[in-house]
Amino acid sequence: MIETTYVKAINAALAHAMRADERVIVIGEDVAEGGPYLATEGLSEEFGRGRVRNTPISESAVAGIAVGAAQAGLRPVVEIMFIDFITLALDQLVNQAAKAHFMSGGQLAVPLVLRTQGGAGGRAGAQHSQSLEAWLTHIPGLKVVMPATAADAAGLLLSAIADPNPVVFVESKALYFRREPAPDPPEPLEIGRAHVLRRGRDVTIVALSRLVGEAMAAAERLAADGIEAEVIDPRTLLPLDLDPIADSVRRTGRAVVAHEAVRTGGFGAELAAELQAAAFDHLDAPIQRVGAPFMPVPLSPTLEDAYRPGAPEIEAAARRAVSWADREEPIPIREAASG
Amino acid sequence: MAAKRQRGVAGSLDSATTLDLLRTMWRIRRFEEHLARLHQRLLVHGLIHLSIGAEGVAAGVCRQLRDDDEIYSGHRAHGHVLAKGAPMDRVMAELMGRSAGLCQGLGGSMHVVDIEHGVMGATGVVGGNLPMAAGGALAAKIGRRDRVTVVFFGDGAVQTGYFHETVNLAALWELPLIFVCENNGMAEFTTRAEHTTVGSVCDVVAPYGFDREVLDGADVAAVHTAFGRFLALARSERRGPFLLECRTHRRRGHYEGDPLAARSALEDDEWAALDPIARLEASATENGWIDEQQARAITAEADAEVQRAVAFGRASDPLTPAAAAELVYAS
Numbered sequence: 306m307i308e309t310t311y312v313k314a315i316n317a318a319l320a321h322a323m324r325a326d327e328r329v330i331v332i333g334e335d336v337a338e339g340g341p342y343l344a345t346e347g348l349s350e351e352f353g354r355g356r357v358r359n360t361p362i363s364e365s366a367v368a369g370i371a372v373g374a375a376q377a378g379l380r381p382v383v384e385i386m387f388i389d390f391i392t393l394a395l396d397q398l399v400n401q402a403a404k405a406h407f408m409s410g411g412q413l414a415v416p417l418v419l420r421t422q423g424g425a426g427g428r429a430g431a432q433h434s435q436s437l438e439a440w441l442t443h444i445p446g447l448k449v450v451m452p453a454t455a456a457d458a459a460g461l462l463l464s465a466i467a468d469p470n471p472v473v474f475v476e477s478k479a480l481y482f483r484r485e486p487a488p489d490p491p492e493p494l495e496i497g498r499a500h501v502l503r504r505g506r507d508v509t510i511v512a513l514s515r516l517v518g519e520a521m522a523a524a525e526r527l528a529a530d531g532i533e534a535e536v537i538d539p540r541t542l543l544p545l546d547l548d549p550i551a552d553s554v555r556r557t558g559r560a561v562v563a564h565e566a567v568r569t570g571g572f573g574a575e576l577a578a579e580l581q582a583a584a585f586d587h588l589d590a591p592i593q594r595v596g597a598p599f600m601p602v603p604l605s606p607t608l609e610d611a612y613r614p615g616a617p618e619i620e621a622a623a624r625r626a627v628s629w630a631d632r633e634e635p636i637p638i639r640e641a642a643s644g
Numbered sequence: 645m646a647a648k649r650q651r652g653v654a655g656s657l658d659s660a661t662t663l664d665l666l667r668t669m670w671r672i673r674r675f676e677e678h679l680a681r682l683h684q685r686l687l688v689h690g691l692i693h694l695s696i697g698a699e700g701v702a703a704g705v706c707r708q709l710r711d712d713d714e715i716y717s718g719h720r721a722h723g724h725v726l727a728k729g730a731p732m733d734r735v736m737a738e739l740m741g742r743s744a745g746l747c748q749g750l751g752g753s754m755h756v757v758d759i760e761h762g763v764m765g766a767t768g769v770v771g772g773n774l775p776m777a778a779g780g781a782l783a784a785k786i787g788r789r790d791r792v793t794v795v796f797f798g799d800g801a802v803q804t805g806y807f808h809e810t811v812n813l814a815a816l817w818e819l820p821l822i823f824v825c826e827n828n829g830m831a832e833f834t835t836r837a838e839h840t841t842v843g844s845v846c847d848v849v850a851p852y853g854f855d856r857e858v859l860d861g862a863d864v865a866a867v868h869t870a871f872g873r874f875l876a877l878a879r880s881e882r883r884g885p886f887l888l889e890c891r892t893h894r895r896r897g898h899y900e901g902d903p904l905a906a907r908s909a910l911e912d913d914e915w916a917a918l919d920p921i922a923r924l925e926a927s928a929t930e931n932g933w934i935d936e937q938q939a940r941a942i943t944a945e946a947d948a949e950v951q952r953a954v955a956f957g958r959a960s961d962p963l964t965p966a967a968a969a970e971l972v973y974a975s
Contacts, residue, residue: 330786355786361816366775366809373779376764377714379786381779400769401776406974409757409765410748414974445972469974 307489312481314455315344315420318462318491319382323352326380329466332358332371333384333420340384342422342481368394368419372402372471375417380466388423388475389432395440402471403446414469418462422476424515424565425613431601434609436566438475438513442543442575448472448496449543453480453517456487457540460494468496477514499546501553505533508559508623511550511576512538516563516595516614523619532627542572550576551583558589559626563619568596590629593622657865659933661707665864666928667942668707669699669921672723674946675732675953679722679739682954683900688739690752695723697862697895698826700920702727704867705794705824705888708875714764714784714793716777719754719899720826721766724796729761736953737960743967744960750968771804773797774823778810781819785882792820792878799827799836802845814885815852820878822871823849823887826861828894845889854885861890862920865927893918 309317323329331345331352337359339346349357360367364385371383385391391398398419405413425434441449448470452458458476465472502517503524512520517538524534535553539545554560560580562573577592595618603609657665676696682688695702702723706715709728717724725735730746738745739753746758754768764780767773777795784791801807802825814821825845829836842848846856855874859866867890874886895915896902916922928934934942 358817361809361812363809363813365806366778366813369772369775369806369810370779370782370813373716373764373776373781374783374786375779376776377780377783379783396769396772397775401765401767401772405765407968407971408747408751408755409759410746410750411971411974412747412757412759413765416974448973 306486308484309455309487309489310482310484311455311458311476312342312344314459314487314491315462315476316346316348317489318459319345319348320351321491322463322466323348323356327356328378328380329382330356330358330374330379331382331384332360332367334360334362334386336384341386342478344420345384364390364393365396368397369401371417371419372397372405372415375402375415375471376405376413380416382418382420382466385419385421387433388421388437389435391419391421391437394419398441398447398471398473399444403444406470407446415471416469418465418472418474420474420476422478422481424477424479425602425609426479428604428606428609430604434602436564436597438542439566439570439572439575441473442572446471447543448541449475450496450541451475451514452540453477453514453538455485457494457500459487459491461496461540463491463493464496467493472496475514479515497541497544497546499537499539499549501535501537501549503534503536505535505557507533507557508561508626509535509537509550509553509557510561510563510619510623512536512619513542513564513572515565516619519614519616520563520619522616523623526616526620527623532623534623545579547579547583551580554580554584555587558587559623559629560584560588561593561595561619561622561626563595563614563622565614566596567599568594569599571596590626593626595619595622656869659928659931661868662924662928662933664707665703665868666921666924666934667945668703668727669864669924670942670946671732671949672699672702672726673921674943674950675726675736676722678950678954680896680900682740687954688753689741690754692739692753692900693719694896694900695720697918697920698828698890698892699723700864700867700924701796701824701826701861701890701892704864705871708868708872709762709792709794711761712791714762714777714780714791716764716773716780716793716795717766718770718773718797718801719766719768720798721754721756721796725756725758725763728758728763730756730758730763732949733953733956734758736950737957740957741962742957742960743963744956748963748971750963750971771797771801771806774801774804774806774810775813778814778819778821781814781821781884782817784820785817790879790882792822792875794822794824796824796826799825799829799845800839802848803839811849811852811885815854818883819885820882821885822874822878823885824871825887825889826892827889828892830894846887849887854887856887856889858889858891861892862918862923864920864924
């Protein structure tokens, strides 16, 4: 283990993969210069500008080039600088990459990784701050990975690069520069394995990306009042490792699902639906959802801070679930369902 | 007019090449004519876009390629796929949705893939094949292979953002990629004039400065010669890109069952002068390379192959839902 940061762990995993396999190339805007967060810093110096390729601002074609290169035997890691710009690459991801193996009757494989990062908090406005991962989880043929720690980011990135399927790797800019431990050299972590970060008997909190840390903070505050929360990070949304989460909810009888994405249509909706089906007879309260309000990310710092869900919202949702049986007045249906 | 055109047709071709191109074009023509009938009888499924009138491009280009050269096609792909070497019976079974099809019946007319013969895919989304082909060419360049990638597209795709982004990147990176545009003057249901003010596709790419040529796509010899020149450069110097703009004609509508087909239909006498097969056959006859009996034998052979293909398809069942579900992810 070494002390590193999330973004340095990604950089180390990329270099590790490129050293091990010359089919791995990195392609995207400014990647040969390191990119705005320095995720690809130093790679062009070590591997050359043939394998670390700067591209023009042509996300649609760059995604398509990555698909074609993957079909021809390379293992491209394509960077879309902000997940907001993934809209321009969706045709290739959704209509080509995700379906090529299936539509060709198994002849083609598209072993590409699309790295991108999302999340608010950077005062960057509504087109550089979104959390759009739920869209991608609706597409058969894609895998969607969303790591919350440096160690997970490095390990899952190695597995994503080795995977024969297109993997969308959604990083969090808010997590990039915290100091954390990670294995050195990076070790592959299996895609599709949830991680239980904290054991607890009273309520299960399922959190994604940045909200994993927020959920841990909420759990500490709840513990001070004798409420023991179990915290689980699915780490991979597609495929989803439902069993350990459902097992937990069957034990605790209460669940909170939390992400930074807009609550409506967010991945929490899928989690809540799957969990109520898997644990219906064990539930003591409606599943609580935590997510951003239904509005674009605002610029104003005060508004953006209020917009971003965090530990306080998770804590409140957990308390609501735990005290459900003791509530004095019925909670209106819409509010109860949406947390 | 017709006589003048015909004189040039076999021009640079020798008799063996001419006969191979004729056979190839007849195979495509008979396959597609029969496909139209099968579609009416609900034996082939989905949106079927025929390339009748453009067989000269498929034959003139694909017959010069190696199995490991990659092609990407668009909506009107049957001709490219057959000319590149995909077995007709498995193409037919694919269009019939049967498990013996090249893609086990999961792809269909717009998505025929045959990796053994370098058929890397067609696209249902116009323009989407352009950057994918550039990716294939990039892989060849990075891997220092002398494989060449060819992408077929209609003039409708030239108005997509994909076209401009891909042309820029292919030129910037000097990719061994040959753009082959089948410019039939129609984009889906409307004419080119309603989509753009630029006269030819070659004009669109002019600022990038790479080699390009506009020619009559029904003149197979011209296609063969011009493409052969680009191919030799792309192969030996591992560079590109190139653009071959072939003026073609859409004999039938946009797709089978197209209610607006009549709008783009040609009069029979117009068609006769534009039919790439009739023109090459006349020229071959003039040169004494083929007589009427041999010409009939070529079409009879093509018909028999089509019949065998249909029988092959009919003998195969569709995949089970469980087997299809196994193919969502590669393992």
